[in-house]
Amino acid sequence: MRSKKDPDRSRQAKGNFSRRGFIRGVGIGGGALGTGLLENAAEAAPATAASAGPGPVPITLNINGKPVNLTVEPRVTLLDALRNRLDLTGAKRVCDRGTCGACTVLMNGKSVYSCSVLAIDAQGKAIETIEGIAEPGKLHPVSAAFWNHDAQQCGYCTPGFVMAAKGFLAEHPNPNLEDVEHGLGGNLCRCGTYMGVRQAVLEAARTLKTQGGKNG
C-alpha cells in the first residue's frame, strides 16, 4: 500500500508542540513534577464541563502519584503530553494508532494505549508510567525479570511491555504460559523477543508473590 503523509506532524510542529514548549516541558520532568507551570495561563480558558478548546486549556494530570499542571490543546494525546511536555519519554511513539503497545501506560491500574487517549480526557485518573514504577536506581521486579531473561533487543518495545506486564500481573498473579501469551496480546516486538518476555513475566509473577503479593 501507498503510505500517506501524516499531516499531523507538520501541524504539530507549528502548533502546540513547539520547540519552546518542549524545552519548557523538560524542566518539569522526572521527580520534579507538579510545579504548576502553565504556558500562557492567563490566555487559556479553563477546561469546564461544557467545553474546552480548540486552543490550549489548562489541565491537571495525576502522574505517578503527583498532580501535574500543564496547558494543552484538547487534541493532544496523553502520549504526546508525557513525552513532549513532561519529558517522560519512557512510553514510546511507534505506530501511534493503538496497535503496537509501545506507548502502554497504566490508567487506574489498567493498561491502555496512551497514543489513543486524549490528555484532557485522562484527568482524574491515576496514570502510572515506566518512570514511576521503582525508586531511582532500583528495578521493579518486572523490569529486573526482563533483564534476567534478555527480554529485549533494540529495547524500543520494552517500557510498553513492562507496563502491560505489570498491569496483567496485578489481575493475574498466578499465570501460566498461555495466560501470559494472551495477556500480552496488545504488545508487539519487532525483534521477536517474545520467548524471553514470556519467561520474564512468569519469573516476575514468582518474585512478586514471594514479596507478599504486592505488585507495586
Place this chain on the structure above:
Amino acid sequence: MQAFEYSNPASLKEATALLAASWGEADVLAGGTDLISLMKDSLHTPKRVVNIKSIHELGGIVRTAAGLRIGATVTMDELARNAEVRAGYPALADAAAGIPSPQIRHMGTVGGDLCQRPRCWYYRQGFGLLAMKEGKSLVTGGENQYHAIFGGGPAYFVSASSLGPALIALEAKVRLLSAKGARVIPAIEFFVTPQDESTREIALRPDEILTEILVLAAATHSATYEVRQKEALDWPLAAASVAIKMKGPVVGSARIVLGHVAPTPWEATAAGEWLAGKNITVETAEAAGKAAVEGAQPLSHNTYKVTLAKTAVKRALLAAAKVRA
C-alpha cells in the same frame, strides 16, 4: 490531527444538544480506540468532540424484565467479565474476550465497537468507503485478501464490529437518542451497506448517540467462533455467531450470523432454518456451515475466507450445543 473543541457533558440532554445535523461537525468520543486514529489520519475532522464517558447513565449492565440492558460506555473488558453475560450470552462474552489486546478491551466500548469505521485499507488510506477510482473499484482489482465474500458490491469492506454478529444472532436491539427523541431498532437494521460515498455503514444519524443495547432474556444457547491469523491485536479473518433455541432434544430455531465477510454482519438465514428440527452433531454442524457459505462471491485473493467462514459456523454451533468434535 485537526484542532477541535472538546465537550464533556454530564447528561444525555447536554450531549445530544452538542451534536449537529450533518456529519463532520461533531464526533462522539467514548473509548477513543478508533476515533483518535481516524482523526490522526484526517478521515474524521470534527469541529467538536463530545466525550460521553462522564454520562453516568451510559454505563453499566443491568438486568431488566425483558433481558439485559448494556450501556454504550461499558468496556469490552467489563462485558467479557460480566457473570450474567458469560452465563446467559456466551456469544457476546466470547466476541468481547476475543479481542486479543487488553489495552483495547480496557478502553474500547460496546457502543464504539458498533460505531467503529471499517478497517479496509483503502478506506483508511483515504480512498473512501467504496474505494472507487474513475468508476472502477480499486478493491476488486487490487489487494482484497481481507475483503468481502458476500454482498456483491459496490462496497467490499467488511464490517469490523466484533459484537454485531452476536447481537444479531441474539435478536438484540439498539437504542439511538437525539435531541428530538429516541428510537429502538433491531441490531440487524443498525448495519447498512452503503451504496454511495455520502452514506455510512451504520444507521446512526449524525445527531444521535447510541445509548444502549437491549438483549432479550436468555433462552438460547449461543457461541461465537473467530478465526484469526495471529494471537496479537488484529481483526478476525472470519467469524460466526450462533444462537439456538432448543425444542426438547432438537433445534427449535437457530440464527447464524457471519462476521468479517461482508459490509455488514451477514445472516445465513437458510442455514439457520435448515437446522430446525435437527440435533446438533458434527455432521449437521458441518452441513450448516456449508449452507451458510452458499452463494459466496469471493474476490481474486480471498477464496480462503469461504472455508474459514464455513468452519467458523461449524465450530460455533458445536460450542453453543456443547458437542465435542
